[in-house]
Amino acid sequence: MxxxxxxxxKYVRPYGKYLSWSVLLNMLxxxxxxxxxxxxxxxxxxxxxxxxAVYTYxxxxxxxxxxxEKLVNNAYYSVTQLVESAGPSATLLxxxxxxxxxxxxxxACYFGSSAVMIPIRTxxxxxxxxxxxxxxxxxxxxxxxxxxRGDIIARMTGDVSEVESSIMSSLDMLIxxxxxxxxxxxxxxxxxxxxxxxxxxxxxxxxWIMGVIGKQLKRKSLQVQEMWSDTMSQVEETLGGLRVIKAxxxxxxxxxxxxxxxxxxxxxxxxxxxxxxxAHPMSEFLGTVLIAIVLWFGGxxxxxxxxxxxxxxxxxxxxxxxxxxxxxxxxSKATYAIPKGLASMERIDKILDAENPIADHPTPKELDGFxxxxxxxxxxxxxxxxxxxxxDINFTIEKGKTFAIVGESGAGKSTLVDLIPRFYDVTxxxxxxxxxxxxxxxxxxxxxxxxxxxxxxxxxxDTIFNNIAFGVKGATMxxxxxxxxxxxxxxxxxxxxxGYNTNIGDRGTKLSGGQRQRLSIARAVLKNPxxxxxxxxxxxxxxxxxxxxxxxxxxxxxxxxxxxxAHRLSTIKNSDEILVMKEGHIxxxxxxxQLIAQNGYYKKLNDMQSL
Ligand code: ADP
Numbered sequence: 256m257x258x259x260x261x262x263x264x265k266y267v268r269p270y271g272k273y274l275s276w277s278v279l280l281n282m283l284x285x286x287x288x289x290x291x292x293x294x295x296x297x298x299x300x301x302x303x304x305x306x307x308a309v310y311t312y313x314x315x316x317x318x319x320x321x322x323x324e325k326l327v328n329n330a331y332y333s334v335t336q337l338v339e340s341a342g343p344s345a346t347l348l349x350x351x352x353x354x355x356x357x358x359x360x361x362x363a364c365y366f367g368s369s370a371v372m373i374p375i376r377t378x379x380x381x382x383x384x385x386x387x388x389x390x391x392x393x394x395x396x397x398x399x400x401x402x403x404r405g406d407i408i409a410r411m412t413g414d415v416s417e418v419e420s421s422i423m424s425s426l427d428m429l430i431x432x433x434x435x436x437x438x439x440x441x442x443x444x445x446x447x448x449x450x451x452x453x454x455x456x457x458x459x460x461x462x463w464i465m466g467v468i469g470k471q472l473k474r475k476s477l478q479v480q481e482m483w484s485d486t487m488s489q490v491e492e493t494l495g496g497l498r499v500i501k502a503x504x505x506x507x508x509x510x511x512x513x514x515x516x517x518x519x520x521x522x523x524x525x526x527x528x529x530x531x532x533x534a535h536p537m538s539e540f541l542g543t544v545l546i547a548i549v550l551w552f553g554g555x556x557x558x559x560x561x562x563x564x565x566x567x568x569x570x571x572x573x574x575x576x577x578x579x580x581x582x583x584x585x586x587s588k589a590t591y592a593i594p595k596g597l598a599s600m601e602r603i604d605k606i607l608d609a610e611n612p613i614a615d616h617p618t619p620k621e622l623d624g625f626x627x628x629x630x631x632x633x634x635x636x637x638x639x640x641x642x643x644x645x646x647d648i649n650f651t652i653e654k655g656k657t658f659a660i661v662g663e664s665g666a667g668k669s670t671l672v673d674l675i676p677r678f679y680d681v682t683x684x685x686x687x688x689x690x691x692x693x694x695x696x697x698x699x700x701x702x703x704x705x706x707x708x709x710x711x712x713x714x715x716x717d718t719i720f721n722n723i724a725f726g727v728k729g730a731t732m733x734x735x736x737x738x739x740x741x742x743x744x745x746x747x748x749x750x751x752x753x754g755y756n757t758n759i760g761d762r763g764t765k766l767s768g769g770q771r772q773r774l775s776i777a778r779a780v781l782k783n784p785x786x787x788x789x790x791x792x793x794x795x796x797x798x799x800x801x802x803x804x805x806x807x808x809x810x811x812x813x814x815x816x817x818x819x820x821a822h823r824l825s826t827i828k829n830s831d832e833i834l835v836m837k838e839g840h841i842x843x844x845x846x847x848x849q850l851i852a853q854n855g856y857y858k859k860l861n862d863m864q865s866l
Contacts, residue, residue, distance in 0.1 A: 287357050376424070391407065769799075789819040
């Protein structure tokens with residue numbers, strides 16, 4: 256329950272205004288309800304002609320009688336007056352109209368109280384999704400190698416909806432029901448405290464029975480949500496790997512794997528659902544048993560000599576008692592729903608509370624452009640698993656120079672360049688820009704200096720214009736066209752029917768590999784960063800595309816500091832310096848001719864490629 260209140264305080268606070276409205280409307284609704292039901296008493300008396308007593312009006316100021324006595328007496332007095340003057344039938348009609356009007360008011364308030372909850376529910380849902388999305392964007396890349404993407408999607412969709420449907424709908428119940436219960440209970444006491452004492456003696460037994468069924472629900476729900484995550488992860492993986500699955504005719508295998516997951520999801524959620532399904536019939540049954548017991552006890556009292564209330568009032572009592580059962584039942588529903596929601600909340604919090612190790616320095620140094628050099632000083636690096644990936648890396652890249660990194664796959668080249676924009680932090684040593692440790696800079700400033708072109712260009716399901724203008728605020732069409740021209744992309748873009756407004760599909764699937772690469776180069780051109788990182792930008796292209804892309808790259812690289820990871824050594828012959836990496840170490844360095852002359856590892860790589 257403590258966790259539950261914490262969630263409410265955290266997410267519902269901004270919507271306090273709506274909460275107050277809900278409380279007010281619920282109170283009015285309860286009051287109208289009690290009064291509309293109280294009209295049952297005179298109606299029954301008229302119909303069954305059971306009240307022969309003669310009433311005289313007691314002035315409200317008369318202190319000899321209690322408020323209750325005056326209220327009851329004067330109400331009866333008015334009704335008998337009305338029966339005498341207008342006749343029983345007309346009185347009944349007036350009472351019926353009064354009943355309808357009261358009920359209209361009651362239901363209107365009831366509707367209002369539900370309606371004011373809607374902005375809270377939808378608002379909390381949106382806030383939670385926004386928080387998660389922002390958090391995902393702020394977390395370092397390292398976080399996502401541990402948490403599978405499908406799992407994160409499951410948390411953003413399934414778990415957030417679960418919180419909404421269980422905790423937020425319980426919130427409605429938790430406001431409404433205590434109010435209803437209080438008012439009804441007060442009415443019960445007002446009518447007959449003797450009968451009410453008896454009633455409350457029976458209730459705790461029933462509550463205990465309900466509680467027993469509700470136990471364990473949270474643990475089981477947690478398992479269900481985990482299975483849901485697995486399911487989403489598989490869907491995500493399948494969508495990403497459709498090409499391979501089809502090529503390897505692995506549909507059956509994948510279907511089998513998916514069937515296993517969905518089967519266990521099914522059996523787990525069935526168990527949760529059965530327990531939940533038990534809640535309603537169980538409370539219905541227990542409620543009726545309660546009514547039956549009170550009916551018997553109260554009936555016996557009325558049949559006896561010293562009846563505390565008359566028969567019509569007893570029926571009113573029973574109606575109110577019956578009304579109090581619904582909110583009580585809802586309470587039991589909430590005790591089932593809240594644990595489910597809390598299980599989901601726990602999973603959401605795992606992302607929201609994840610620490611961001613790559614946080615900005617509390618007092619960051621100002622960065623005024625890129626002036627002289629980038630240095631790696633005794634850099635060592637391991638991923639979370641602790642295996643040493645980079646060891647004792649030392650080098651300096653001077654401004655304006657072209658720097659290449661070569662080595663066989665797995666040598667640590669990508670890892671090394673990922674350290675420059677602080678996608679990961681060094682394990683020891685330091686990466687410095689103009690002599691300042693990059694951990695002392697604002698990450699946004701640092702990354703603003705760097706342009707990226709990857710082996711697999713990352714594009715978004717949007718127009719060509721927006722993909723190029725991505726990351727540059729308020730870019731004009733002229734600037735975008737200019738960048739596209741430099742990137743050798745303008746021509747193929749103009750061949751498209753809608754030109755720059757062409758949508759390129761999910762991740763750019765409507766374009767060829769070379770075209771995608773040229774778009775990502777145009778994007779880098781437009782950003783115009785002083786430092787450029789090229790990660791095997793031409794590796795996956797055919798010769799013709801490679802020529803176009805290489806041309807574009809050469810234009811982009813001129814007048815910039817470039818760090819290029821190269822697969823084909825022919826593309827980096829003219830670099831100012833080449834670092835040769837092997838198993839996380841720098842084994843050789845120098846210009847192409849020097850390295851060839853050394854006749855070492857680089858020469859070997861070069862010879863292998865010439866073959
Ligand atoms: P290269 O770019 O030279 O091919 P990488 O820098 O990609 O090499 O990888 C170097 C080593 O780091 C490889 O052994 C790879 O398995 C490991 N590695 C890469 N990314 C991760 C990661 N996110 N978590 C753990 N190990 C990783």
